[in-house]
């Protein structure tokens with residue numbers, strides 16, 4: 001199947017990601033079956049789409065006619081079989097629990113037409129395992145959008161062990177048809193099914209680093225975020241954690257501790273905050289306070305002079321070289337493209353690190369590893385040898 005043959009998509013899960021992805025697909029003129037387990041969740045998804053489109057109309061970025069056409073492309077469902085029975089493509093956006101996803105894939109496979117491609121919006125988890133739950137693993141792929149899908153441009157297209165090139169290409173080209181409120185969406189191919197894929201995999205050791213610094217009382221989160229903001233980044237690492245949700249961070253670390261290294265063990269502070277229900281933006285309190293969901297006030301004058309943002313860049317580069325060694329992607333430029341389009345960075349880590357010199361980046365990683373006693377930060381052979389073709 002080719003991208004132009006995809007006329008109808010089912011979104012399985014109408015939460016934050018599902019309704020946002022549905023909105024983009026409907027804006028591209030594709031019919032969308034929006035499914036969730038309860039009518040109230042479907043209705044909530046639909047009303048969020050309407051609200052978001054109305055904002056665009058009020059800013060005169062969309063016509064009222066295009067808004068009604070987009071809404072007209074969306075139909076709600078609470079019976080999975082009905083939602084997937086006549087579609088060309090499905091995108092699962094249910095909670096990040098592997099067993100649940102495997103169960104959903106099995107059910108979608110039973111009811112979706114034979115030609116349909118089945119995608120997952122999983123942030124980190126094994127596309128191969130979801131594919132193995134179906135009778136069409138060649139047609140199962142990861143299609144990882146970022147939050148919120150209407151603003152973030154990156155979409156990772158992930159190959160499971162059995163995903164065919166035809167499925168990869170159709171999914172890649174489908175993303176090329178999508179435009180969100182910021183512009184044309186950017187697909188990046190992930191050629192191997194590895195935990196966290198590209199963007200979140202680079203974020204995993206950074207999360208570990210800032211978590212450990214906080215856990216050991218070595219930094220003040222506001223001072224670190226102030227430092228990062230003072231060099232032009234829209235958000236510091238601690239605010240990002242709160243924004244994403246401390247529950248999501250906890251599950252992410254648990255997954256990485258099982259799949260990458262036990263060194264990703266969930267730190268005490270993160271456990272405690274989860275137990276206390278302080279999950280960040282969604283609960284109004286996390287590392288920072290989010291009054292009524294508004295962003296925390298970070299006093300830039302408190303920037304920590306001892307925190308060097310290049311440490312984070314070095315950690316990202318080192319992780320990127322692991323992806324090159326694993327064959328997840330061939331090119332550091334693709335990794336940079338993923339980082340720039342998936343978050344708020346203006347320049348990718350490899351472009352930044354090249355100016356510093358690979359030997360210095362490697363030295364910095366080794367120093368961090370020794371200081372914290374965490375082997376994961378040790379530089380790879382690729383980085384040590386400077387074997388990086390930009």
Ligand SMILES: NC(=O)c1ccc[n+]([C@@H]2O[C@H](COP(=O)([O-])OP(=O)(O)OC[C@H]3O[C@@H](n4cnc5c(N)ncnc54)[C@H](O)[C@@H]3O)[C@@H](O)[C@H]2O)c1
Pocket residue numbers: 012013014015016017018035036037038041092093094095096097100104121122123124144145146147244
């Ligand atoms: N939130 C993010 O920042 C983000 C970013 C990228 C990817 N993701 C991934 O997207 C997926 C969804 O995340 P979210 O943030 O939208 O979560 P969410 O909790 O907002 O939405 C999940 C939805 O799935 C529904 N659901 C529960 N059980 C279901 C089932 N059996 N079948 C279908 N739907 C079911 C829930 O009712 C809910 O509406 C996860 O895999 C997550 O890792 C999340």
